[in-house]
Amino acid sequence: MIRTAVLGGAGTLIAGTLIAGAVVAPSAQADTRSRTTSEARGVAIAAAKAARKGIAWKACPADWGLEAPIQCGFVKVPLDYAKPNGKQIELAVDRIGNTGTKSERQGALVYNPGGPGGSGLRFPRRVTTKNPLWANTAKAYDFVGFDPRGVGHSTPISCIDPQEFVKAPKLDPVPDSEADKRAQRKLAAEYADGCKERSGWMLPHMTTPNTARDLDVIRAALGEKKLNFLGVSYGTYIGGVYATLFPTHVRRMIVDSVVNPSKKKIWYEANLDQDVAFQMRWNDWKKWVAKNDAVFHIGNTPAKVERQWLKLRATAKKNPLGGKVGPAELISFFQSAPYYDSAWVPTAQIWSEYLKGNVQALVDAASPDMTDIPGNISAENGNAVYTAVECTDAKWPTSWKRWDRDNTELHKKHPFMTWANAWMNLPCATWKSEQHTPIEVGAKRGLPPVLIVQSTRDAATPYEGAVELHKRLAGSRLITEKGAGSHGVTSLLNACINSRVDAYLLTGKVDARDVVCAPHATPVPTAAAAKAPALSDLPALPQR
Numbered sequence: 001m002i003r004t005a006v007l008g009g010a011g012t013l014i015a016g017t018l019i020a021g022a023v024v025a026p027s028a029q030a031d032t033r034s035r036t037t038s039e040a041r042g043v044a045i046a047a048a049k050a051a052r053k054g055i056a057w058k059a060c061p062a063d064w065g066l067e068a069p070i071q072c073g074f075v076k077v078p079l080d081y082a083k084p085n086g087k088q089i090e091l092a093v094d095r096i097g098n099t100g101t102k103s104e105r106q107g108a109l110v111y112n113p114g115g116p117g118g119s120g121l122r123f124p125r126r127v128t129t130k131n132p133l134w135a136n137t138a139k140a141y142d143f144v145g146f147d148p149r150g151v152g153h154s155t156p157i158s159c160i161d162p163q164e165f166v167k168a169p170k171l172d173p174v175p176d177s178e179a180d181k182r183a184q185r186k187l188a189a190e191y192a193d194g195c196k197e198r199s200g201w202m203l204p205h206m207t208t209p210n211t212a213r214d215l216d217v218i219r220a221a222l223g224e225k226k227l228n229f230l231g232v233s234y235g236t237y238i239g240g241v242y243a244t245l246f247p248t249h250v251r252r253m254i255v256d257s258v259v260n261p262s263k264k265k266i267w268y269e270a271n272l273d274q275d276v277a278f279q280m281r282w283n284d285w286k287k288w289v290a291k292n293d294a295v296f297h298i299g300n301t302p303a304k305v306e307r308q309w310l311k312l313r314a315t316a317k318k319n320p321l322g323g324k325v326g327p328a329e330l331i332s333f334f335q336s337a338p339y340y341d342s343a344w345v346p347t348a349q350i351w352s353e354y355l356k357g358n359v360q361a362l363v364d365a366a367s368p369d370m371t372d373i374p375g376n377i378s379a380e381n382g383n384a385v386y387t388a389v390e391c392t393d394a395k396w397p398t399s400w401k402r403w404d405r406d407n408t409e410l411h412k413k414h415p416f417m418t419w420a421n422a423w424m425n426l427p428c429a430t431w432k433s434e435q436h437t438p439i440e441v442g443a444k445r446g447l448p449p450v451l452i453v454q455s456t457r458d459a460a461t462p463y464e465g466a467v468e469l470h471k472r473l474a475g476s477r478l479i480t481e482k483g484a485g486s487h488g489v490t491s492l493l494n495a496c497i498n499s500r501v502d503a504y505l506l507t508g509k510v511d512a513r514d515v516v517c518a519p520h521a522t523p524v525p526t527a528a529a530a531k532a533p534a535l536s537d538l539p540a541l542p543q544r
Contacts, residue, residue, distance in 0.1 A: 035082055040245075042084035043213040046077055047220035055221050060094060063374070064153065070096045070124045075221045077149070077214050079205050089202075091214055092153035093146040093221075096124035100139030107251070108222045109141035109505070110215065112148065114233025114257075116208075117385035119152045119378075120145035133491065136502045141228060146218060148211050148238075150202060150385045152378065157199035157206065157388060159191055162380035166368040169326030172317050173420035174411070185400065188426035195388060196432035203433035206388040212242040216249060226251035228505070232488050233257050233461055237266075239450075240441040240469055247447035252505055256453045256490045260465030261441035261472060267390040268397060271425050272406060273462050278421075279414035281338035281459035281485045288522065289348050295525045296352040308355070309334075322363035331420050333366035338416075338459040341486040344523045391428035395435045403429065442472035449510045450476040453497060455519070457485030470514075477510040484519035494520040 060072035072094045079087045098105045111123040123145035126134045134143075147154040175181045195203060215238065219227045228251050231239035236255035243250055260270055286302040286309075299305040313327045320326040336343035353361040369375065397403060403422060411418040428435075450473045454466035463480075470478045479497055481489050490501055496517035503509055
């Protein structure tokens, strides 16, 4: 990517923005209202067109990894909803029909797994793989997934050559000096430049409100008068924005592991909050590892486990494991444990193997596979969409002094993820495309009850986000999984939650008041867990 100057330019941008805002604010507000009206009219036009056209369902392409009877197709949507008859982009969608009778069918259930940048196309596989948690719902609903704008098999975006993106080892995220910070700032600015160079035509339109509008067009293309939606992680923000823009179009909506929808939080402060929550959940995992020291032999107290972690980081920093795994790759691998309880055992297994002298197990798990070209393209695309949406959704601080101050202070007590998260988001400080003002999420009228599900110790989406969304969506109900922290609660076995999810989707009924559930079962390792798992058994590294 081509590098442009950061120092000096940021200060100029701040001054220019303040002056422009002071001079033209009334006109800008009028322009915003006019554009919002145009976009509302545009999505209605696009939805009507999609309803008439429908979706030409076919067998899925072989390289999509979606077995029959899952079917695939495309829906065309406007790049810019203010110009509904202008340039169109494609959205990839898939479906599997309901498993019950025709009389049992209640419509399509559309899914988004989060990200930004995640693909929902694997959702119908919950039927083909006979996932027991979703068997009752599958009788009543077609399961529908889609790749949001910019993602995967939809019209995609890119910011850097995929092979260059995955190449390892990368710089240690934790800086030792001002020189280290300058190097990371340079990389972030170059990445922002690469996004503009490779995908600049789409960047102004890579927003959550546009994805919500796309969702309404998909609803229409499916022939559904109202939307049934399951959104997890970032998918909850899509859901919240959809409920704000289209409250009367909602039939059922579940949001699971909730992004804080406050305009103040989107997205800079949300990421700072995430650093605190990741440290909390990392500490939870260390306690569990210590408790199971008889199996893993990593350390019998959380403090000893932390010392082993710091020793591992230092070793990999001095001499990257296998020439490919340094501190950055270790964080990318180990962050799965704070994310998902399903990663607790396999992550500890691999670490235990390393301490026994099996370094290759950790190298294989934490390093990129340079021969996996499709996988590397997908990884780069996911990161590009993550960056584009978060940088375009909202205005970010452009002052490096603020970034440096906030993250230096946070790192003192929350070192696990803070600097890695900062560098991941820093391209937004030098973003080369328009940055919008987040929508004021909330619905008071016309919205049926929305079911909100959240654990109290979630690392990626702290609990406060669910409470905030609950306040903003009139009539919503909050199910709290107290004392748990795995991300994506509705996919876990917890009868208190599973039964309520089924009841809501099948009948529309919610409890008279909010519900608090006990946590799902904590992973229990066996003696066999001391052996390294096969790579195919590892949970997929999450997108944030």
